[in-house]
Amino acid sequence: MNITVFCSAADLDDRYTGPAREFAELIGRGGHTLVWGGSESGLMKVMADGVQDNGGRLVGISVEFLAAKARRDADEMVFAKDLAERKALLLARGDAVVVMVGGTGTLDEATEILELKKHGMHTKPVVLLNAAGFYDGLKQQFQRMEDEGFLPLPLTELVFFAEDGVGALAYLEESAGLE
Template identity: 30%
Template sequence: MRRLSLCVYCGSRAGADPAFELAATALGRAMADDHIRLVYGAGDVGLMGAVARAAQAGGAETFGVIPTHLMDREVGKTDLSTFVITETMHERKKVMFMNADAVVVLPGGAGSLDEFFEVLTWRQLGLHDKPIFLLNTNGYWDPLRALLTHVVDQDFADPSLLEFIQAVDDVPQLMAALRA
């Protein structure tokens, strides 16, 4: 049986709330415990590094993808099970998404939002049916969820848009949703 692969989008910084890094570490551990392969941006900094180190420590398979121009900035984690270097961000995002069965977005900045909106748009257009989760640690994604509701309320998207995203409050909820 093929193992589940989870694409994790998250910050290359740890963020202001210590709970963010704790959740990233908990996710890495849980993925290892459930034999889920981590697919992520191959950085060893911020939340990216936290989830990867925890997954590796638990024996999880890790698949990282990084563009050449971010090797220094994101401290490319070359000791992963699979380490892919791309030329562009577009290639990075494509390789990550194509090698995953589901997506989870942890707290992050513009890059995480870019990745989230791209896979959400693809889902809206019917280009995939992979689950998309928001790990809503301490309500981090509440403003985003409110914005998406506003977009639907203002008739810029069909209400089905909101059904493509599942917000979960913590790692145990995420793991239960992945198993479902």
């Protein structure tokens, strides 16, 4: 399975790198491919190292203006012309999507992926990996959106909130019929 992961390129503490490392190891050991932003820094590096060290493949999708920060030993590296094309390529190359901790760029990616799913533009499973409760507030906001009629489908059909990598991968494999 090709698992697209959106996450931060920032250096973060163990509350976030620990769960990322665990999830990356599970992806690699499971023989899956990480499709990610291609960066050789921060959480993106943690993910790529963990997947590669455990036998998984790496497909990086970066942007031309970040080419200098791209990982050089990925199995495949694609350079998009801009961030919009990058998001589209990341979604297209994955069989499933996992959103990990990140800043405004990660939040932008997450909301676009969910908006596309809401409108039936894709049916891929989407997981928010809620490391250290990072997405508790967003989960509460999504629940309010559902409760007040802003979502045209149940929240559980739109996104799955996983508390750890084991739960995230189990959900993805079940959704893909790989259990």
